[in-house]
Amino acid sequence: MNRFVVPADAKSWISVDPMSDFPIQNLPFGLAAPKGRNEAVVVAIGDQALDLQALQAAGLIDEEEYPILDSFIELTGERLSRLRQAVFDLLVDSNRALRDNKKARERAFIPLDKANLQVPIPPPAFVDFYSGIHHASNVGKMFRPDHPPLLPNYRWIPIGYNGRASSVYPSGEGVVRPKGQVKSAGDEPPTWGPTLEMDFELEMGFYVSHGQDPGKRITTTAAEDHMLGLVIVNDWSARDVQRWEYQPLGPFLAKSFGTTVSPWIVTLDALEPFRIKGMDQEPPPLPYLRNHGSPHFDIELEVWIQSVKMSKPQLLSRSNMKYLYWSLAQQLAHQTSNGTPVEFGDLYATGTISGPEEGTYGSMLELTWRGQQPITLDETGETRRFLEDGDMVTMKAYAQSDGFRIGFGACTGTVQPALT
Amino acid sequence: MNRFVVPADAKSWISVDPMSDFPIQNLPFGLAAPKGRNEAVVVAIGDQALDLQALQAAGLIDEEEYPILDSFIELTGERLSRLRQAVFDLLVDSNRALRDNKKARERAFIPLDKANLQVPIPPPAFVDFYSGIHHASNVGKMFRPDHPPLLPNYRWIPIGYNGRASSVYPSGEGVVRPKGQVKSAGDEPPTWGPTLEMDFELEMGFYVSHGQDPGKRITTTAAEDHMLGLVIVNDWSARDVQRWEYQPLGPFLAKSFGTTVSPWIVTLDALEPFRIKGMDQEPPPLPYLRNHGSPHFDIELEVWIQSVKMSKPQLLSRSNMKYLYWSLAQQLAHQTSNGTPVEFGDLYATGTISGPEEGTYGSMLELTWRGQQPITLDETGETRRFLEDGDMVTMKAYAQSDGFRIGFGACTGTVQPALT
Numbered sequence: 001m002n003r004f005v006v007p008a009d010a011k012s013w014i015s016v017d018p019m020s021d022f023p024i025q026n027l028p029f030g031l032a033a034p035k036g037r038n039e040a041v042v043v044a045i046g047d048q049a050l051d052l053q054a055l056q057a058a059g060l061i062d063e064e065e066y067p068i069l070d071s072f073i074e075l076t077g078e079r080l081s082r083l084r085q086a087v088f089d090l091l092v093d094s095n096r097a098l099r100d101n102k103k104a105r106e107r108a109f110i111p112l113d114k115a116n117l118q119v120p121i122p123p124p125a126f127v128d129f130y131s132g133i134h135h136a137s138n139v140g141k142m143f144r145p146d147h148p149p150l151l152p153n154y155r156w157i158p159i160g161y162n163g164r165a166s167s168v169y170p171s172g173e174g175v176v177r178p179k180g181q182v183k184s185a186g187d188e189p190p191t192w193g194p195t196l197e198m199d200f201e202l203e204m205g206f207y208v209s210h211g212q213d214p215g216k217r218i219t220t221t222a223a224e225d226h227m228l229g230l231v232i233v234n235d236w237s238a239r240d241v242q243r244w245e246y247q248p249l250g251p252f253l254a255k256s257f258g259t260t261v262s263p264w265i266v267t268l269d270a271l272e273p274f275r276i277k278g279m280d281q282e283p284p285p286l287p288y289l290r291n292h293g294s295p296h297f298d299i300e301l302e303v304w305i306q307s308v309k310m311s312k313p314q315l316l317s318r319s320n321m322k323y324l325y326w327s328l329a330q331q332l333a334h335q336t337s338n339g340t341p342v343e344f345g346d347l348y349a350t351g352t353i354s355g356p357e358e359g360t361y362g363s364m365l366e367l368t369w370r371g372q373q374p375i376t377l378d379e380t381g382e383t384r385r386f387l388e389d390g391d392m393v394t395m396k397a398y399a400q401s402d403g404f405r406i407g408f409g410a411c412t413g414t415v416q417p418a419l420t
Numbered sequence: 421m422n423r424f425v426v427p428a429d430a431k432s433w434i435s436v437d438p439m440s441d442f443p444i445q446n447l448p449f450g451l452a453a454p455k456g457r458n459e460a461v462v463v464a465i466g467d468q469a470l471d472l473q474a475l476q477a478a479g480l481i482d483e484e485e486y487p488i489l490d491s492f493i494e495l496t497g498e499r500l501s502r503l504r505q506a507v508f509d510l511l512v513d514s515n516r517a518l519r520d521n522k523k524a525r526e527r528a529f530i531p532l533d534k535a536n537l538q539v540p541i542p543p544p545a546f547v548d549f550y551s552g553i554h555h556a557s558n559v560g561k562m563f564r565p566d567h568p569p570l571l572p573n574y575r576w577i578p579i580g581y582n583g584r585a586s587s588v589y590p591s592g593e594g595v596v597r598p599k600g601q602v603k604s605a606g607d608e609p610p611t612w613g614p615t616l617e618m619d620f621e622l623e624m625g626f627y628v629s630h631g632q633d634p635g636k637r638i639t640t641t642a643a644e645d646h647m648l649g650l651v652i653v654n655d656w657s658a659r660d661v662q663r664w665e666y667q668p669l670g671p672f673l674a675k676s677f678g679t680t681v682s683p684w685i686v687t688l689d690a691l692e693p694f695r696i697k698g699m700d701q702e703p704p705p706l707p708y709l710r711n712h713g714s715p716h717f718d719i720e721l722e723v724w725i726q727s728v729k730m731s732k733p734q735l736l737s738r739s740n741m742k743y744l745y746w747s748l749a750q751q752l753a754h755q756t757s758n759g760t761p762v763e764f765g766d767l768y769a770t771g772t773i774s775g776p777e778e779g780t781y782g783s784m785l786e787l788t789w790r791g792q793q794p795i796t797l798d799e800t801g802e803t804r805r806f807l808e809d810g811d812m813v814t815m816k817a818y819a820q821s822d823g824f825r826i827g828f829g830a831c832t833g834t835v836q837p838a839l840t
Contacts, residue, residue: 124544125586130669139668151667156610157601161669162582162676166545166761167634176635178758181577181706190576192706192757214587214678215596215839241758247571248559249550249581250670253758256582258634286601286612337612338598338661338673339839341586419635419759 001078001225003269004085008403012091013099016046021398021407024091027084028229028264028408031071032115041069042115043087044264044409049115050087051108058104060097061086072121072265073344077209077225081269117263119170120231121207123347126168126259127335128203128235129160133279133325135352138366143243155283158326158334160351163235164256168347171262171409174416177389178257180241194418195238197371198387202303202362202395203233204321205349206328207265208342215339221292223329224268226342230328232262232301232395232411233349239365239386261347262395262411270406274298274399276322285330288337295327299399301353303362308390309380316375319355319362321397389417421498421645423689424505428823432511433519436466441684441818441827444511447504448649448684448828451491452535461489462535463507464684464829469535470507471528478524480517481506492541492685493764497629497645501689537683539590540651541627543767546588546679547755548623548655549580550771553699553745558774558786563663575703578746578754580771583655584676588767591682591829594836597809598677600661614838615658617791618807622723622782622815623653624741625769626748627685628762635759641712643749644688646762650748652682652721652815652831653769659785659806681767682815682831690826694718694819696742705750708757715747719819721773723782728810729800736795739775739782741817809837 012024022028022044032042032049042049052069055061066083067074075083090098098104130136133150136159140149153159169175177198183190207228212218218226235255242254278296285291299321304313326334331348352362361367364386368374371385387393392414398407432444442448442464452462452469462469472489475481486503487494495503510518518524550556553570556579560569573579589595597618603610627648632638638646655675662674698716705711719741724733746754751768772782781787784806788794791805807813812834818827 125584153603153610153664153667156603157665159665159669159672161672162584164545164582164760165585166763166766169634176759179637180758183573183576189703190573190706192708214589215836217599238758244573245577245579246668246670247573248666248670249579250666250668252579252581253754253760256760257758283609286610288612334673338600338658338677339596340584340673340676343586346586416635 003272004081005269005272006088008401011093012045013093014046014048014091019405020046021405021409022046023404024088025404026266026270026406027087028266028270029080029120030263030265031118031120032110033118034110034114034116039070041072042110044112045091047112049110049112051110054104054108058101060090060104072228075209075228077228080209080228080267084267084269117170119168119261120263120265121345123165123168123345124343125346126163126165127160128163128349128351129158129326129331130351131158131324131326131331132351132353132362134323134356135354135362135366138354138361142370158331161250163259167256168259168261171260171411173413175236175258175260175413176416177418178238179418180238180253181244182240183244190244195241196386197239198415199237199239199364200303200387200393201235201237201352202301202317202319203235203349203352204230204397205233205261205347206230208344208346211343212336212341214341217336217339218332220290220329220333223332226332227268227328229265229267231265232397232408234260234393234395234411234413235349260411260413262408264409266406266408271297271399273401274406278322278327279325289330289333291327291330295329296324297321297399299397302396304394306392307377307380307382307388309382310377311379313394314377314379317359317361317367319353319360321353323353323355324350387415389415391415423692424501425689425692426508428821431513432465433513434466434468434511439825440466441825441829442466443824444508445824446686446690446826447507448686448690449500449540450683450685451538451540452530453538454530454534454536459490461492462530464532465511467532469530469532471530474524474528478521480510480524492648495629495648497648500629500648500687504687504689537590539588539681540683540685541765543585543588543765544763545766546583546585547580548583548769548771549578549746549751551578551744551746551751552771552773552782554743554776555772555774555782555786558781562790578751581670583679587677588679588681591680591832593833595656595678595680595833596836597838598658599838600658600673601664602660603664610664615661617659618835619657619659619784620723620807620813621655621657621772622721622737622739623655623769623772624650624817625653625681625767626650628764628766631763632756632761634761637756637759638752640710640749640753643752646752647688647748649685649687651685652817652828654680654813654815654831654833655769680831680833682828684829686826686828691717691819693821694826698742698747699745709750709753711747711750715749716744717741717819719817722816724814726812727797727800727802727808729802730797731799733814734797734799737779737781737787739773739780741773743773743775744770807835809835811835
C-alpha cells in the first residue's frame with residue numbers, strides 16, 4: 001500500500017504551535033459530536049477540528065469517492081490514506097480553496113475544546129495482547145518469584161485474550177470504581193466490595209480497517225494494510241479482583257468494567273518517519289510470525305496523575321512504544337492465524353508497555369511494586385499505592401522529530417466512587 | 421415478570437408428533453432466511469416454522485405492539501412472552517382465525533427443512549462460563565494431578581472469560597479445523613499447523629433481552645427477567661493449542677475459531693415446568709450471588725457423532741443441565757457485579773456440562789481422558805481420540821414431561837479440513 005508522508009518542511013496556512021500534537025504532518029482522524037450538530041468525522045490541525053462533512057457540503061471533498069462521513073464505516077486503510085491526502089491539500093499553505101472560502105471555513109472548523117470527541121469507532125471486538133516484555137517480566141517476578149519471570153511460551157506466542165468491547169469509553173469519561181470479589185491470604189472467606197487496588201494500564205492499540213473472512217488469515221506482510229491507525233488505550237484494572245479470579249481462564253471482571261481510548265486515530269502514514277526495527281527476537285519467531293522491515297515505532301509515552309487536591313498533574317511514568325516485544329503486525333497475524341474472522345473497527349491493544357527501569361513502568365502495580373513502595377504526590381504530600389477516588393489519570397503519546405511532533409492528544413479518565 | 425405456561429393438555433390444530441421437540445407447549449423463536457424470502461422471526465410448531473411477519477401482514481399479530489419482526493431487536497423478555505402467548509392463541513385447537521384462513525396459512529408456514537435457520541441473534545458479546553463442576557474437576561485431574569481437582573476460587577466465583585463473538589456460527593455450518601501453535605514435551609521448539617486435538621464442548625447458553633447500563637448491576641433476583649431464552653452451544657476447541665497458549669491470560673485462539681449455536685431460542689416460559697433446585701452450593705455463595713427459588717433446569721443433553729463412513733450417528737454422551745454448579749442467574753449477576761454494561765443479544769454460555777461418570781462427559785478430552793482411552797465407532801470400527809475431518813457432531817437438548825417434550829432442535833457442525 002502507498003503511504004502518504006507529509007514532507008517535514010510542509011506548512012499549513014493555519015498557524016500551529018511547534019509543540020502542538022497536531023501539525024500538518026499528523027492529520028489524525030476523530031469522531032466529533034459538537035453541541036447542536038451531527039456527529040462527524042474530523043481531522044485535527046493545531047487547536048482545531050476540521051469537520052469533513054462540512055467540507056463535503058462545500059464541495060471541497062468528493063462526495064462520490066467517500067461515504068457519508070458521519071462515521072468511519074467503509075473507510076479502508078487505503079481510502080483513509082487518500083482522504084488524509086485530500087485534507088492535506090486543503091490545509092497546505094499554497095492552497096487557497098478553503099483558506100479563501102470564509103463560509104466553508106466557518107462551518108468546517110470547530111475549536112478542539114468544543115468538539116466533544118467520541119470513541120472513534122465503538123469496537124465490535126476488543127482484544128488485549130501482552131506484548132510489553134518488561135511488564136510481563138515484572139508481573140512474573142511479583143506473582144511467581146520462584147520461577148523465571150517469563151513463562152516458556154512468552155517468546156513464541158504473542159499472548160493475548162479477549163477483552164470486553166461494551167465498556168470501551170471515550171477519553172474524559174469517568175470510570176466507576178468496580179466492585180468485585182477479593183480474597184486475602186489465610187483462611188478467611190472472600191469478600192465482595194469496591195476494589196482496593198484500582199490501577200491503570202498504559203497501552204497502545206490499533207483499529208482494523210478491512211477485516212478477513214472466517215478460515216482465512218492475514219499475514220505479517222499484509223497486516224499493516226488492514227490497520228486504520230493507532231490510539232492510546234488505558235485498560236483499567238482491579239488488581240485484587242484479578243489475583244483471585246484469573247485462574248484458570250484469565251482476567252475477566254478485573255478488566256471488563258472499563259477501557260478508555262484516546263480520541264484520535266493517528267495513521268501509520270503519519271508515523272512512517274518514526275519506524276524502527278525494535279528489539280531483537282530470540283528465538284526467531286516461527287515463519288507465520290516473522291517480521292518484515294521496521295515494524296515497530298519510536299513513540300514516547302507518558303502517564304500523569306492529578307488528585308482532587310492537586311492544582312496540576314504530576315508526571316508518573318515515561319515509557320516508549322519501542323518496548324514491545326511483539327509488533328502490531330505480529331499481533332494481527334497471530335489473531336487471524338487460526339481463521340478467526342476479524343472485522344472493521346476491531347480494536348487490538350498491545351498490553352501494558354513498561355520500560356526497563358523504575359519510573360518507566362506502565363501500571364501502579366509495577367510503579368509501587370504491588371503497593372510496597374508508595375508514590376508521593378509532590379504538591380500535596382499525598383501517597384498512592386493504587387488509585388484513589390477522584391484521581392485523574394492522563395496518558396500521552398507522541399513521536400518527536402526535529403521541528404514537529406506527531407501527537408495523540410490525551411487519554412484521560414477520572415476514578416469515580418463505587419456506586420452503593 | 422409474569423410467565424406464560426401453556427397447559428400440559430393443550431393441543432394445536434396442527435398435528436404434532438408426540439416425540440417432536442416442538443409441541444404447542446414449547447413455541448420457541450428462531451430467525452429464518454428461506455430462499456426467495458426476507459429474513460423473519462419464526463416460531464417452531466411440529467415440523468413447521470411459522471413466519472411472524474406473514475402473520476402481521478395478515479393482521480393476525482398486532483403491528484402496533486410489536487416491531488418489524490425481521491429480527492429480535494426491541495424484544496424484551498416480557499414482550500417476547502406476550503408475543504408467544506399471541507402465537508399460542510392462533511395455534512390452539514379452539515381458535516379458527518389462522519386455521520380457517522387458507523391464504524394466511526400458505527404464506528405463514530414454512531417446512532422446517534426449508535427454513536434456512538440462522539444464528540438467532542449475532543451476539544455483540546459472547547462470554548463463556550465454567551459452571552459445569554464435573555468438567556472443571558476432570559480438567560483439574562488431568563492437568564494438575566498433584567493438586568485438588570478444583571481451584572480454591574471455583575466454589576466462590578462463577579469463573580468465566582470473554583469469548584469471540586465474531587465466530588458464532590449457525591447450526592449446520594462447517595467448522596474449519598484451525599491451525600495453531602503447539603508444543604510437545606521436551607526441548608523441541610513449538611510448531612505451527614492444523615490442530616491434532618480438535619474437540620467439541622457441550623454447553624447451554626442464554627441470550628440477554630434488555631441490558632444494563634455501565635456501573636449498574638443485575639441482581640440474581642432480576643437476572644431471569646433479562647433473558648430471552650436458552651440455546652445449545654458447541655464451543656469448539658483445539659486442546660493442543662490451548663495447553664500451550666493459555667498461561668497466564670486464559671484460552672484465546674484455541675477457542676476463538678468457531679462456536680456453533682442451535683437455531684431456536686427456547687423461552688424460560690416453556691421451561692418453567694422443568695425447574696429444579698439444582699445441586700447444593702457449599703460454602704454458601706456470597707450475598708450478591710445468592711440463588712432464589714429453583715434456578716436450575718432439568719434438561720437432558722446428548723452428543724452424537726457421525727464419521728464420513730458411517731450411515732447414521734452414534735450416541736457419544738448423555739448429560740443433563742442439572743450438573744451446573746452455578747445457575748444462569750448467578751452467571752449474569754456475577755457478569756454485571758462490577759458494572760460491566762450488558763446489551764441486547766449478548767450470549768452467555770455455561771461452560772461444558774459433564775455428568776459425574778464416564779459416558780456423561782461433554783468433551784472428547786474427558787470422554788477419551790486426554791486421548792488415552794480412544795472411543796470406538798461401532799458401525800465402522802473406527803476409533804477416535806479427538807475429532808477427525810468430516811466428523812459431524814450433533815448436540816441435542818430436551819426436557820421430557822408426560823406426554824410432551826420441550827426440545828431445542830439440533831446443534832450440528834461438521835469438521836472441515838484445515839485450509840492450506
